[in-house]
Amino acid sequence: MKKTIGILAHVDAGKTTFAEQILYYGESIKTRGRVDHKNSFLDNHSIEKDRGITVFSDQGIFNYKGSTYYLIDTPGHIDFSSEMERAIQVMDYGILIINGAEGIQSHTETLWQLLRKYKIPTFFFINKIDRVGVEIRGVLEEIHSNLTEDFCYITESFNERDMPEELIEFIAIQDEYLLNKYLEGEYDERLWLDSMKNMIKENKIFPCFSGSALQDIGIQDFLDKFHILTYTDYLDEGDFSGYVYKIRYDEQGTKISHIKALSGRLKVKDEIAYGDEENRIYEKVNEIRIYNGNKFTMKEEILAGELFAVPSLIETKVGQWLGALNENFEYQMVATLKSKVIFDSKLNSGEVLKYFRILEEEDPVLNVVWDENLGEIHLHIIGTIQLEVLKKLVKERFNLNVDFGPCEIFYKETINKGTIGYGHFEPMGHYAEVHLKLEPGERGSG
Template sequence: MNKTIGILAHVDAGKTTFSEQLLYHTKSIRERGRVDHQNAFLDSHSIEKSRGITIFADQATFSFKNSTYFLIDTPGHVDFSSEMERSIQVMDYAVIIVSAVDGIEGHTETVWELLQKHKVPVFFFINKTDREGANPAQVLKEIQTEFSKNAFDITFNFQTGQMNESLIEFIAERDEELLALYLESEYDETLWLERFQSLIAKNQIYPCATGSALQDTGILEFLHQLDQLTVTSYEKDEAFGARIYKIRHDENGNRICFLKAFSGTLKVRDKLSYGTQGLEEKVSQIRMYNGKKFQTVEQAVAGELFAIAGLTEAEIGDAIGNCPDDNKSAVLPTLKSTVLFDSTISVKEVLASFQLLDAEDPSLSVYWDEHFQKIQIQVMGIIQLEVLEQVVLERFGYPIQFGEPEILYKETIKTAVMGYGHFEPLRHYAEVHLKLEPGERGSGFQIDNTCHADALSTGNQNLILHHLTERNHHGVLTGSSLTDVKATLVTGRGHNQHTSGGDFREATFRALRQGLEQAQNQLLEPMYRFKIKVNLDQMGKVLSDIQQAFGSFETPETFEEKTTIEGRVPVATFMNYSTEFAAWTHGKGSLSLLFDGYDLCHNEAHVISKMGYDKNADPLYTSTSIFCAKGQGYKVPWDQAEKAMHCL
């Protein structure tokens, strides 16, 4: 049986040490490494060793009893949440490590939310029970209060496959059939174990265990429990289906795609179709990784994690074959920064390097700004920028720096409008009419088509729709990405002789821009969903801070002198609050921040003024249409374009 197990935690909860113990006990490694000794098997990258944190989601393989385990050690720092979420999407089960001293921390909340979003069954391991101040019973109570009342301690209640009375009663309360049997004092060990496994897989019970990874206490016992309580079912005889969850480049520059197979079998030299364009390429190599090392194999089967060479254009998130394409990310960057480098280094060289990094981490969204002649990237935070500086120096051999991170704003519209674009210089012809409507918050940029085939051929209609989706579009307030807008192709016109190549592209972009010129435009800013826990006497300051940051909050809840406050707040006003918060609470408070989409900007006029975007000087867009008369093209500004259109 193949099982993919993810290990997740807040930074410094002991996640990597825990993973090392599992690998040691299953004889996958000969010696146990430690993060503080810089010899952990899974934190193999020099940057991870120097910083003492997990940055890259590395995997290891081990066998235990009748199962093969694929273990993923994920980053624990919030700046690398994107890497963590991509790994979550291929996990069968997750183990959340929680410190018995510190309890649930900010990033633990993020981990839990993402696992719930992707419906991954969860085990908890309360670690560091050997430390002074450890209180595993209190932490279990916190898990039951904050996450789920269905968390249950199996440390002494499920040993050598045997359930004690309290566990049997706990399971019976969650299964009507078992409850009836329990009341009749009937206990079939096999049936109860199967139901226990099923309830865990359905996220209806969350087993918890306690121990110390550093002292190797409770680890082997937990491994036995994990093995008995996890089951997977993969169909090896069905059509091959997989998802690409990670991309790396080897020392020869080859793109190596890491996959999780959900069904079927893949063999070397098989052809795979992937991507929206349906590209088809042959698999030249299949690799089984264990840490940095790998072995080549002739085939991979359902349930396995493996890597392949041969897919030159593949991207992270691509679904291959019999696999649903439903991997929308919940973790998105909220900041952007400019890449700074010495003028002696070629811009093309730097851009090529960052495009490689972009393939490995699509959340970077590397962008070459033609107008300002600079490279921009999107990031989660300062630590990520510091790591990127080291990565570029090590991999590509030249130093870089980054400009001060800026908030990643977006734009939308409040009112529905018609947009008109006409492109008719001599011997060219295209006209496009678009209806632009505001979409629901978080819906992104959507397209629709109500154009009749009598007006435009199906081929030309598809061409216009393709141009609408081929890149992110700029708004007119700050030049930020357009979102939460639905663009519908209403009608258009081409010419049998004079319409060519990019004519519809020109007309489409002009129609989009002309519509935006008429619309009531709005600036959006990224928001955090926050959860703050402090002592009751500190609540007043927190509420004051939230109000000053233009945030909103729900009614605070107080339990045993601890107050929990939840709400929303702009990233711009709260992105540095964690440092201030830790200082005045002396590290005793808890602050969890999770990206919560975009909403109306609290200081729109100030941001627009500060950014100083000139909509008339944007090299990618113009709202002016071009018409032709007497063999010469002439311009018609956006506010006069509608009257000049041919399709009206």
């Protein structure tokens, strides 16, 4: 069984340390790295090591009790939340890490809203319970009041063959058929477990665990129970379909499209089709890569449920549906600021623009614009930390020194009620009168 799991958290909640522990117990890595030691497996970019935060959504792979897991460690800082949101699209399950010492933080709520928007089954993990003063009960109350009432706290007493009475009752309350059996004293462990798994999958209930990633408390127990409570049902038969969730350019300038296979199978030398019916694009797959951290292995064929990468696809874009699927949706995390790129006037502006177009392909939120009249490059950002990272990224990748002008805030305005306007025109002896009626639409429809 193939499962894609994503780890999400407010910055400094211990997300990357948690990912290291999971990869260690999955025997994907031999030693557990640490963010403060700058040796974590997935934060392998120099910018991430220097800043001590996750900037890019990278994946690790491990096998556990017969299942293959694709683990995605997402950025926790809000400035890089667009990268995180794109990764959510391919998750089968999300693990929302909560800092036990801080409780529910602002970005924790944003992450929860995104997980609900995309209907991703979610597990909570209260981290840092080893800290002095941490009260698990207090955090559970915050989850109840700020996130959801439909969560269940899972303790060590739960396993595949045994459920504590409190959990049995919680599951029964969610379903009328189970409730009747429970009241009649007809508890069946297999029925309850299967029902619980389905309820999690259908976003009806949300399991909650606790521990300490840094001190290795409760991690293996979480992984055992997570494995028991999760499943996927991808179909290898039928037409291939997939989703491009990430694009990167490697050191040689080769475009790498990272894809989640959603149905069917794909082989080397097969053609991938995408785009609408009128502008259908066909490109041949010459190579299939499976990434684990910053390294990859080659594969001849992939099946539904796998995360893979294909080099040198020319027209693919982040958010592109491939094959049999062709859906549209809007991202929630959008830029709120814009800034001007400042560079040496001796440089070729077209060359500089080309580099920023590459960065825009990797992160469409940048929305790079060339102002012909002013001869300036403008881009959109979510926060100022993003500019600091971009400055270093441009220097590392393109050996180009740039700076950025003051940030300007985007303002969005809309009308509150309908109105009618009109005007008349008399060009060259002709007469025309135009009446225009404006009415507010449903929020988000425009």
